Amino acid sequence: MVKIVVLRWGHRPQRDARLTSHVALAARALGANGLVLSDIHDSNIKRSIDRVTREWGGSFFFEMGTCWKKIVKEWKKEGGIVVHLTAYGENIQNSEIVKRIRETGKNILIIVGSQKVPGQFFSEEVSDFNVAVGNQPHSECASLAVFLDRFFMGEELVKNFEQGKMKIIPQKRGKKTNQEARSKT
Amino acid sequence: MVKIVVLRWGHRPQRDARLTSHVALAARALGANGLVLSDIHDSNIKRSIDRVTREWGGSFFFEMGTCWKKIVKEWKKEGGIVVHLTAYGENIQNSEIVKRIRETGKNILIIVGSQKVPGQFFSEEVSDFNVAVGNQPHSECASLAVFLDRFFMGEELVKNFEQGKMKIIPQKRGKKTNQEARSKT
Numbered sequence: 314m315v316k317i318v319v320l321r322w323g324h325r326p327q328r329d330a331r332l333t334s335h336v337a338l339a340a341r342a343l344g345a346n347g348l349v350l351s352d353i354h355d356s357n358i359k360r361s362i363d364r365v366t367r368e369w370g371g372s373f374f375f376e377m378g379t380c381w382k383k384i385v386k387e388w389k390k391e392g393g394i395v396v397h398l399t400a401y402g403e404n405i406q407n408s409e410i411v412k413r414i415r416e417t418g419k420n421i422l423i424i425v426g427s428q429k430v431p432g433q434f435f436s437e438e439v440s441d442f443n444v445a446v447g448n449q450p451h452s453e454c455a456s457l458a459v460f461l462d463r464f465f466m467g468e469e470l471v472k473n474f475e476q477g478k479m480k481i482i483p484q485k486r487g488k489k490t491n492q493e494a495r496s497k498t
Numbered sequence: 499m500v501k502i503v504v505l506r507w508g509h510r511p512q513r514d515a516r517l518t519s520h521v522a523l524a525a526r527a528l529g530a531n532g533l534v535l536s537d538i539h540d541s542n543i544k545r546s547i548d549r550v551t552r553e554w555g556g557s558f559f560f561e562m563g564t565c566w567k568k569i570v571k572e573w574k575k576e577g578g579i580v581v582h583l584t585a586y587g588e589n590i591q592n593s594e595i596v597k598r599i600r601e602t603g604k605n606i607l608i609i610v611g612s613q614k615v616p617g618q619f620f621s622e623e624v625s626d627f628n629v630a631v632g633n634q635p636h637s638e639c640a641s642l643a644v645f646l647d648r649f650f651m652g653e654e655l656v657k658n659f660e661q662g663k664m665k666i667i668p669q670k671r672g673k674k675t676n677q678e679a680r681s682k683t
Contacts, residue, residue: 331517339640342632365635401666401673406655408668435671446643447527447655448666450550455524455643458631462644470591470632481586481633483593486620488586 316393316420317464319348319457322381322434323427326355335454336425337362337375343461344469345423347374351381370477385422385439393420394441397434398456402443410444411463417441423460425453501578501605502649504533504642507566507619508612511540520639521610522547522560528646529654530608532559536566555662570607570624578605579626582619583641587628595629596648602626608645610638 319340324333337348337358350358354377362375385395394417403410414421424434433439446456461469474480482489504525509518522533522543535543539562547560570580579602588595599606609619618624631641646654659665667674 328516331513332520335517335520335637335639338635339637342634342636343640343644369634399673401669403670404656404668406652432672435673437671440671443669443671445666445668448668449527449554449659450523451527452520452524452639452643454520454637454639455528458637458640458643459528459647462647467591471589474634481630483587483589483630483633484628485588486622486625486628487617488584488620 315418317345317461318388318420318422319345320381320384320422320424321348321350321427322352322424322430324350324353324355325427326353329427330355330358332427332454334358334361336457338365339454339458340461341366341371341373343458344465344472345373345461347376349379349384350375350377351379351384354378368477368479370474370480372475388420388422391420393422395422395424395439396442396444396460397424397440398446398453398460399426399430399435399443400445400448400451401435402445404445404448405460405463406447410442411460414442414444415464423457425457427453500603502530502646503573503605503607504530505566505569505607505609506533506535506612507537507609507615509535509538509540510612511538514612515540515543517612517639519543519546521642523550524639524643525646526551526556526558528643529650529657530558530646532561534564534569535560535562536564536569539563553662553664555659555665557660566609573605573607576605578607580607580609580624581627581629581645582609582625583631583638583645584611584615584620584628585630585633585636586620587630589630589633590645590648591632595627596645599627599629600649608642610642612638
């Protein structure tokens with residue numbers, strides 16, 4: 314099974330707090346193994362994501378503080394590839410780029426920027442693929458979601474999150490979990 | 499052509515500013531016709547989204563301030579349906595819910611909450627479909643992106659945004675637009 318880790322670059326603690334949380338929630342819900350917040354610490358986000366994982370299951374990890382260059386270098390050394398999500402890259406819809414990435418069979422580090430990213434991110438030294446989820450201004454949270462959904466072909470959305478205390482029981486109407494069966498209609 | 503509008507509910511100006519911007523950017527990039535920020539005004543977001551549309555093309559609209567009940571009522575009166583995105587709903591992956599929604603052939607108002615939403619949102623008076631992009635805690639921005647991508651089956655990602663001054667020329671590496679051809683490698 315291919316391992317996918319998200320590298321979140323350029324996080325600014327005040328400004329990006331909720332967005333980075335959402336990137337992490339999306340990564341977890343859509344099948345990534347973990348997220349590394351590079352170059353900076355933000356313990357509030359780590360706490361809230363770790364709590365979600367404790368309550369809702371699975372083994373999603375949240376790490377932080379390591380320099381992005383070191384992460385990329387070690388990832389490549391271990392045989393993984395790097396996918397950079399950017400509106401300037403090859404369009405995911407008409408370039409068969411997801412197929413090409415899948416065919417490498419390798420573990421994937423997905424870089425999602427927050428601020429404008431360094432030019433280096435586009436280079437061969439860093440990214441093996443530059444992927445655009447459409448070539449319009451975008452949300453990195455949305456781009457990540459679409460990329461993961463397409464990569465896993467939806468399988469991630471029905472997988473079991475092991476050892477979660479909480480589980481939702483899907484319904485046409487109302488809210489139901491394994492903890493309580495409240496139907497609000 | 500089916501018309502899709504996003505209703506963003508529960509926006510808190512300070513806390514949700516960037517997230518709501520990202521929801522709007524995702525809605526635009528992934529083919530929605532517009533977004534209505536219900537019950538509140540936030541002119542900063544409107545300004546920034548309108549600027550994106552002016553520069554990058556298309557006819558995405560951003561409206562705000564109308565009460566959500568009024569929006570839903572008028573939408574239904576004009577024959578449209580309402581889709582509520584919630585982790586508690588039917589799982590998009592194994593319920594054929596997108597197919598059922600598509601088969602109605604009707605215009606779609608997609609409700610995405612920010613805070614915990616009123617129980618009413620789950621009721622027949624409001625939502626025709628409650629859709630879960632997986633049944634795990636999620637980002638509404640990510641859920642919206644996956645829903646739109648699946649609804650349009652990717653077509654939205656290669657559509658032409660008319661009258662945009664700026665256009666990206668997709669590349670394997672570097673950044674290139676119709677305005678300037680800079681290759682950063």
